[in-house]
Amino acid sequence: MVADLKPVATKSLSDISRAKRLVLKVGSALLVRDGKPDTTLIRSLAKDLAQLRLTGAQIIVVSSGAIALGASRLGLPKGGRASLSDAQAAASVGQVALAQLWADVLGEHDLVAAQMLVTLDDLEDRRRYLNAAATLDRLLEAGAVPVVNENDSVATEEIRFGDNDRLAARVAQAGNADAVLLLSDVDGLYDKPPNEGGAVLIERVEGVTPEIIAMATSDSSSGMGSGGMLSKLQAARIAERAGIALAIINGTEPSPITRAVEANRGTIFLPVRSDNARKSWLGGRLALEGVLTVDAGCVSALQDGASLLAAGLTEVEGEFARGALVSLHGPKGERLGQGLVEYSSEECRAILGLQGGEQEAKLGYAPRAAVVHRDHMVHE
Numbered sequence: 235m236v237a238d239l240k241p242v243a244t245k246s247l248s249d250i251s252r253a254k255r256l257v258l259k260v261g262s263a264l265l266v267r268d269g270k271p272d273t274t275l276i277r278s279l280a281k282d283l284a285q286l287r288l289t290g291a292q293i294i295v296v297s298s299g300a301i302a303l304g305a306s307r308l309g310l311p312k313g314g315r316a317s318l319s320d321a322q323a324a325a326s327v328g329q330v331a332l333a334q335l336w337a338d339v340l341g342e343h344d345l346v347a348a349q350m351l352v353t354l355d356d357l358e359d360r361r362r363y364l365n366a367a368a369t370l371d372r373l374l375e376a377g378a379v380p381v382v383n384e385n386d387s388v389a390t391e392e393i394r395f396g397d398n399d400r401l402a403a404r405v406a407q408a409g410n411a412d413a414v415l416l417l418s419d420v421d422g423l424y425d426k427p428p429n430e431g432g433a434v435l436i437e438r439v440e441g442v443t444p445e446i447i448a449m450a451t452s453d454s455s456s457g458m459g460s461g462g463m464l465s466k467l468q469a470a471r472i473a474e475r476a477g478i479a480l481a482i483i484n485g486t487e488p489s490p491i492t493r494a495v496e497a498n499r500g501t502i503f504l505p506v507r508s509d510n511a512r513k514s515w516l517g518g519r520l521a522l523e524g525v526l527t528v529d530a531g532c533v534s535a536l537q538d539g540a541s542l543l544a545a546g547l548t549e550v551e552g553e554f555a556r557g558a559l560v561s562l563h564g565p566k567g568e569r570l571g572q573g574l575v576e577y578s579s580e581e582c583r584a585i586l587g588l589q590g591g592e593q594e595a596k597l598g599y600a601p602r603a604a605v606v607h608r609d610h611m612v613h614e
Contacts, residue, residue, distance in 0.1 A: 246438070247481055247502045251495050253413040255374070256286065259296040259402035260417045264485045266299050269306025269313075271331075275485070276339050282491040283379070284343035292374045294409050295381045296402040297332060304328025325386035336381045348378040351385035357404045358521050358559075367408040374409070399465040403472035403480065404518050414473050416466050417485025422501030423463060425449050437498075441506045442471045470503040475612065476514040477505045516559075517612035522572065524552030524560040524579055526605065533564045541604035542573070542611070544585040544593055554579045562606065573611035576602045 250256065260279065265272060283293050304324035305314025314324030329351065337347040350369065356362045373380045382405050384398065399416055406414045424433040426449065439446055450463040466482055473480040481502040483494035494500045528536070532546025542562065554560065555578050562570040575582065582605060585593045593601035 245479075245504065247483070247498050247500050248495055249479075250413055250415060250481055250491075250502075251286065251289065251291075253286075253291055253411070255292045255294070255409060255411040255413075257294045257296060257402050257406040257409065257411045257414045258283065258417070258491075259398055259414065260298065260485060261398060262298040262302045263419060264417055265297065266302040266306075269302065271299070271303065271335050273335075273339075274488075276335060277342070278488045279485075279490070280339040280343055280345075282489055283340070284345060285492070287343075287345065293379050294370065294374070294405060294411065295336065295379060296398050296405055297336060297381055297383055298398045299335075300325045300328035300332045300383055301386055302328065303331045303335075307331065322387050322389075329383065329385075329387065332383065333381065336379075340379055346378045348373050348380045350380050350382045351387075352382060352401070352405075353385050353389055354521060357408060358519050360515065363408060363515055367410070370405070370409040380409075397465040399469040400472060400520065403469040403476075403478070406473060406478050406480075407476045407514055407518055411478060414469070414478060414480040415491065416469065416480065416482045417490060418463075418466065418482050419484070419486055420463075421484045421499055422482040423449060423467070435499075436501050439470070439501060439503045442467050442474065442503065472518040474503060474505045475517040479504055513612050516572070516574070516610070519559050519572070521559060522561050523554040523558040524550065524575070525563055526550060526560050526575070526582065527563045527565065527567075528570075530565055533570065536562070536570060536611075536613070539608060541608040542606040544582075544588050544601070544605050547582065547586050547605060550579055550582045550586065552579060556581075560606070562611070569614055571611060571613040573606040575606055577605060 264275060286293060301314045301321050301324045304327035305320070307327050308324060310316065310320050310324055314320050333347070333349040340347045352366060356366055370380055382401070384401055402414055402416060420428050421435055423436045423439070425436060426433050436449070447467055450467050470480045479502060481500050483490060483500035487493055526542065526547060527549035528542060528546045529548050532542065535546065536542060548565065554575065556576060558575055559572060560575045561572050564570055577585070581597065584596050585601065588596060590601055
């Protein structure tokens with residue numbers, strides 16, 4: 235079965251060509267020029283993908299471009315991003331054009347394209363996430379190339395991925411991929427803006443630390459895309475938690491994958507650990523509903539693998555129900571991780587800093603084992 239494929243250990247960019255299952259993400263800034271598809275680039279990409287398929291690799295494409303293509307066809311201002319309704323309308327038209335574009339260029343290599351539109355909720359809800367995973371598995375098993383995009387025709391500003399870099403990492407989790415390849419307009423991550431003198435390309439990253447995040451800029455050079463280097467690092471954090479390697483390469487040249495692999499030119503982010511399937515899904519979730527702040531003693535206990543208890547809780551932000559996804563912060567505001575909370579926000583505030591016996595008196599019932607159980611928690 236496809237799902238039983240053993241992942242390839244990816245330690246350098248050249249190993250990407252040996253991936254058993256690869257997710258490729260291409261953004262609007264590369265795919266669309268002046269409202270028209272860059273057919274030269276996309277045909278070049280299709281050729282690269284066909285060559286990878288000949289080695290036995292299974293390919294998932296995460297493709298932007300629907301809003302830009304649709305806006306051009308409808309004559310909408312600001313590339314279709316003047317308003318949410320414009321973006322939704324543009325996406326509705328552009329999704330048809332984008333799917334046909336990929337079907338045509340992949341068909342030139344006898345590859346069958348399959349369109350798959352997802353929303354943030356599809357990958358945040360556990361049951362829908364598993365359904366998406368099953369669909370990807372079946373498509374790949376059947377020999378198709380799934381072309382995935384966020385369903386911007388129904389997504390809202392409040393409930394959306396916001397960029398396809400993070401979507402690509404989440405799709406890689408759901409698709410059980412062993413590598414993600416993000417195309418950019420630069421060679422990879424530099425220690426400072428690449429247009430500044432003396433900027434050095436970081437070829438290998440083992441763990442996306444705050445120092446690595448500080449090297450990024452959130453700017454998108456074209457103004458067309460929704461993400462920049464910062465969104466790519468956020469994607470790398472999602473991937474590394476799932477045991478998936480992620481690479482950033484320059485997508486502006488012909489045959490970008492072949493060129494990058496042969497020259498070993500780009501930035502590869504190595505997985506620092508591999509959580510179990512549920513924690514991997516939990517760590518990749520993006521829709522946080524609140525923040526729990528804990529004291530220094532609780533920070534130490536969490537780092538040693540303990541659950542979050544009410545006694546260590548010092549502050550509660552947001553309004554949420556039991557089972558919500560919350561961010562965990564230390565006393566200095568440092569992010570510790572995230573998890574599923576066992577109480578509502580009102581109940582959390584009621585038992586703030588209380589021991590077990592005190593909690594029962596306050597709640598009127600026997601308290602649960604923890605505010606956030608360690609089995610439902612992932613650390614930064």
